[in-house]
Amino acid sequence: MLRQRGKFSIYDYLHLLDQEKKRSNGKHYLLLFLLILSLVCCIFSVSGAPLFLVGMICVNMITYFQEKGRSDAYLSVFYYVLRLLGEAEKLERIHHERLQETFDLELQELHQAIQSLSAFRRGSSILMSSARMSGSGNPLDLLVDYLRILTHIDLIKCNQMFSELKEHREDVDCLHEKIGRMEVPLSIACFRASLKEGWSIPRWEDxxxxxxxxxxxxxxxxxxxxxxxxxxxxxxxxxxxxxKSTFLKTIALCSLLAQTIQTVPAESYCAPIFRIFSSMTLRDDLEGGDSYYMVEIKALKRVIDESKKGGNKVLCFVDEVLRGTNTVERIAASTEILRYFSQENVLCFAATHDIELTGMLNDVYDYYYFEGDITENDIHFHYHLQAGVAKTRNAIQLLKLMGYETEIVERAETMAQRFLKEGVWRE
Structure with a gap:
C-alpha cells in the first residue's frame, strides 16, 4: 500500500522532526490581524490606510516566502502520515470475520491512533490539497495561492500539523507498525492465492x-x-x-521466498538456511567507470569474500560466467573460479555456453542441460532440465529464423563446422 518516497524513508523525516522545536503561530496571527485592520481602515477611509494596506501586503509576502521554505521541508512527512491514516481507515472498513478475529488488537490500536491524529488531519487540505501537490495551473487554484500568501493560512496550518505530529509521535509509530503487521500476512496470503500452479512451505535441514x-x-x-x-x-x-537463465532465476527465487515468507512456488523445498548471492543480468557501470568485465569479477569476488566469513553456506547463482572477456582467458578463469567455489562453503548454480568447462569440472560439478528440437524453419524448446551436457547449438540457426541473409548464415555455419573439425578459425 505504502512505499518509500524518494531517497529517504519516513523515519528519516520523523527523526528530523523530533529534533525541531514547536513553532508558534503568534507572528502569523499578528500579521493576519494587521492585514485585516488595514482593509477595515481602507473601507472607512482612514487617513493613510492605502499606504498601510500596501505595506502590510508587502510585509506579509516577504514573511511568507521566508517561512515557506522551512514549511515545505515537512510536506513529505505530512503527506506520508495522511496516507497512513487513509490506509488505516481502509483496513478498519474491511468487514471480514476472520480478519477481525485475527487482528482484533491491531484494529483497536489503529482506531485509537486515528482518533488521536484527527486534529492533525482536520483542515489539512489547506496545506496539502491535491491541486497544490500536483502543481495545477487552474486559475482558481492560483487565486487560492495568492490568498495563502497574503493570509499565511497554510503556514498557520503547517505549524499546527507540526505541533500535532510532535505531540502524537507515538501514534504515528503505532500506525506504521500495526499497518505493517497486518499488511505482511495479508500480502503473503494474496501472493499464495495468486500461485495457481501451487505452493509449499519449506522444510529446513541443517x-x-x-x-x-x-x-x-x-x-x-x-x-x-x-x-x-x-x-x-x-x-x-x-x-x-x-x-538456462530462467531456471537459475527460478531456483534463486524459490530459495529467497522460502527464507523470507515461507512460501515456495514448488511442490516441495528442503534445504538448510543459505546466504544468497547472484551474478546475473549484470551491466557496465558508466558512472562508476567499470566495464562489463569489471562488474562481473567484482560480483564474483563478493561471493568469494562472503564464503570466507564462515557461518551459513553461500548459495550463489552465476549466469554466463565471465562472458565479458576473450574465450581463452574466460575458460581458464571460469574453471578456476568455479573450482574454488566447490572447495569453499558455497553451493553454486552456474550457466554457461562454454562446453569446454564440462571437461574440467567433472569431480566437483554435476552437469545438467536444456535442449530443444531444431527443424528447418523452427526451434521448439521443452524447458525440461536433463542430466548431462548439451550436444546441440542453435545460435546460427536463430540468425536464419530471424531473417538474416542466407549468405551470412551459410558462411557462418561453414566456418563453425570447419573449426569443430580442425580447431582453427579461417574463412
Missing part, C-alpha cells in the same frame, strides 16, 4: 542438501516445472533461449 521438486517461476503464464537435488555444485549448459 547441513542437508538443497532438494526442490516441481519448481516453477511465478511470473510465467505457462511454466514448466523442474526438480533438482544438489549433491554437488551445478553447471548448466544449453543452447540460446533454452531456459
Amino acid at each position: 547441513g542437508g542438501e538443497l532438494t526442490i521438486t516441481g519448481a516453477y517461476h511465478p511470473l510465467l503464464q505457462h511454466p514448466v516445472k523442474n526438480s533438482i537435488r544438489c549433491q554437488k555444485n551445478i553447471l548448466i549448459t544449453g543452447s540460446n533461449a533454452s531456459g
Whole structure:
C-alpha cells in the first residue's frame, strides 16, 4: 500500500522532526490581524490606510516566502502520515470475520491512533490539497495561492500539523507498525492465492542438501516445472533461449521466498538456511567507470569474500560466467573460479555456453542441460532440465529464423563446422 518516497524513508523525516522545536503561530496571527485592520481602515477611509494596506501586503509576502521554505521541508512527512491514516481507515472498513478475529488488537490500536491524529488531519487540505501537490495551473487554484500568501493560512496550518505530529509521535509509530503487521500476512496470503500452479512451505535441514521438486517461476503464464537435488555444485549448459537463465532465476527465487515468507512456488523445498548471492543480468557501470568485465569479477569476488566469513553456506547463482572477456582467458578463469567455489562453503548454480568447462569440472560439478528440437524453419524448446551436457547449438540457426541473409548464415555455419573439425578459425 505504502512505499518509500524518494531517497529517504519516513523515519528519516520523523527523526528530523523530533529534533525541531514547536513553532508558534503568534507572528502569523499578528500579521493576519494587521492585514485585516488595514482593509477595515481602507473601507472607512482612514487617513493613510492605502499606504498601510500596501505595506502590510508587502510585509506579509516577504514573511511568507521566508517561512515557506522551512514549511515545505515537512510536506513529505505530512503527506506520508495522511496516507497512513487513509490506509488505516481502509483496513478498519474491511468487514471480514476472520480478519477481525485475527487482528482484533491491531484494529483497536489503529482506531485509537486515528482518533488521536484527527486534529492533525482536520483542515489539512489547506496545506496539502491535491491541486497544490500536483502543481495545477487552474486559475482558481492560483487565486487560492495568492490568498495563502497574503493570509499565511497554510503556514498557520503547517505549524499546527507540526505541533500535532510532535505531540502524537507515538501514534504515528503505532500506525506504521500495526499497518505493517497486518499488511505482511495479508500480502503473503494474496501472493499464495495468486500461485495457481501451487505452493509449499519449506522444510529446513541443517547441513542437508538443497532438494526442490516441481519448481516453477511465478511470473510465467505457462511454466514448466523442474526438480533438482544438489549433491554437488551445478553447471548448466544449453543452447540460446533454452531456459538456462530462467531456471537459475527460478531456483534463486524459490530459495529467497522460502527464507523470507515461507512460501515456495514448488511442490516441495528442503534445504538448510543459505546466504544468497547472484551474478546475473549484470551491466557496465558508466558512472562508476567499470566495464562489463569489471562488474562481473567484482560480483564474483563478493561471493568469494562472503564464503570466507564462515557461518551459513553461500548459495550463489552465476549466469554466463565471465562472458565479458576473450574465450581463452574466460575458460581458464571460469574453471578456476568455479573450482574454488566447490572447495569453499558455497553451493553454486552456474550457466554457461562454454562446453569446454564440462571437461574440467567433472569431480566437483554435476552437469545438467536444456535442449530443444531444431527443424528447418523452427526451434521448439521443452524447458525440461536433463542430466548431462548439451550436444546441440542453435545460435546460427536463430540468425536464419530471424531473417538474416542466407549468405551470412551459410558462411557462418561453414566456418563453425570447419573449426569443430580442425580447431582453427579461417574463412
